[in-house]
Amino acid sequence: MQSEVMFAGFGGQGILLSAKILAHAAMEQGYEVVWIPSYGPEMRGGTAYCMVVISDRPIGSPIIRNPAHLVAMNRPSLEKFAPVVKPQGVILINSSLISVGSGRSDVDEFIIPVNDMAIALGSVKSANIVALSAFVARSHMVDIHVLRECVKEEFSKKPKLLPLNMSAVDEGLKAAESKN
């Protein structure tokens, strides 16, 4: 079984990092993984997106036209990628910055105010981890406990940020549980 998720937003939102943590968690669970960033002459505030592909067998094409899921952190990302998500996939919409829906009735639309939740925790910087945790809890793409360990490992290099990001994991998980 192969599954893919597109993380998309603007530069500075931590898109590449949250995708990397997901890829790490998948690797820890023994999956094959590919993490593919968009790269280009990007600038701060420009678009940033990143695909993570996980599979139980060697991954062929790293180029995916239709990902299973989407985490949209800003409106241009939602508009660009919502139409290509596979039916039944999760589309996480960061309603703090996006005032519209995906326009799809065949997907699991998961609308949460990620930025506001992060601000309530103490810093908008943790919005990416709130989104990551909420997405994983909703999609079950990887085990949430493994993800938590990977978040811990990632931020153990920056101990000051560790408590904030661990509570971001909890907050995301809570949001996923209360929106069933």
Place this chain on the structure above:
Amino acid sequence: MSKVLMKGNEAIGEAAIRAGCLNYFAYPITPQSEVAEYLSHRMPEVNGVFLQGESEVAVGYMIFGAAACGARVMTTSSSPGISLMSEALSYIACAQCPAVFVNIMRGGPGLGGILPSQGDYFQATKGGGHGDYRLLVLAPASVQEAVEMVMMAFPLAEKYRNPVMIMGDGLIGQMMEPVFFPDNLKTEQLNTDSWATSGMKTRGSNTRNLVKSLYLDPIQLNNHNLHLKAKYDRMKAEEIRFEPYNIESGYQVLIVSYGTMSRVCRTAIDNLKAEGLEVGMIRPQTLFPFPEAAIRDAASKESCQIVISIEMSMGQMVEDVERSVRGRKPVEWYGKCGGEVPTPEEIMEVVHSFVKSARKEQN
């Protein structure tokens, strides 16, 4: 050994160190710059040398200098940078010095773009620099394979006293995959006393070694070229590497594709199989020497109606595929460049349309 999640570019840098390379000179260029970034802090940790040259032209000759002294040395760059190093490559090949060059290809020609491409196939396999020289060219299709090829490249360069080039593309450089660094690929460097200009005192020798690429006497130069040719022929006999895929099936179509493009083709082949159309693939892992016999044999299979070379270029490898097939089956090409990587769905459509037109021709 446990796996780590690494970007292709960083893994290439780490693999060089694990292979025993302590000299790395480079100039930054997208999409390869992370190799230099990584080695700028890793090389000092292992008492190695990281040096950023003032240009790729300079870097090419720094590599020549270090290689002439018998040091394990590597550089990495991307397409326009490799063009600038090509003069030095010709000199290094003529002077028979071992060195490893990595090209993380981007779209060309000219300054082109920064996205993945395979447009430097001709440059790597047919020259780039002047004169009758060849590079041994390795083409990885994953981050893991890039690691293994970097580690293999040094002993190969030393075995033949010839530059080895690793041809990745922007995706191989930029994507992350789990990798492990196999200990068994670490090799001892061959003794360089018979040729390297490492200093008579250092070697404890009374004989001077001379590294040069100037032969004004025509008979000498012809003889030198014959000697080089014999090496290249030996590479053809001993170093061809390729990976067959779905080749045991009764395939109607044979794809030849390498690097990232071959992975897209692999997915397309799996999907086509599910639809009932069998497609085989030969993935060259060495672009020079080219797996001619393997492709000819695979094309000769009775069920095979057509051979398609699929590349992220405007049709370069297809010339070697045609040469390999020798007219036994029709050979077609499909490709895109500029950073457009064809999707599996696109490859499936292409295969279907070629199969249809092949049928029409038969009728």
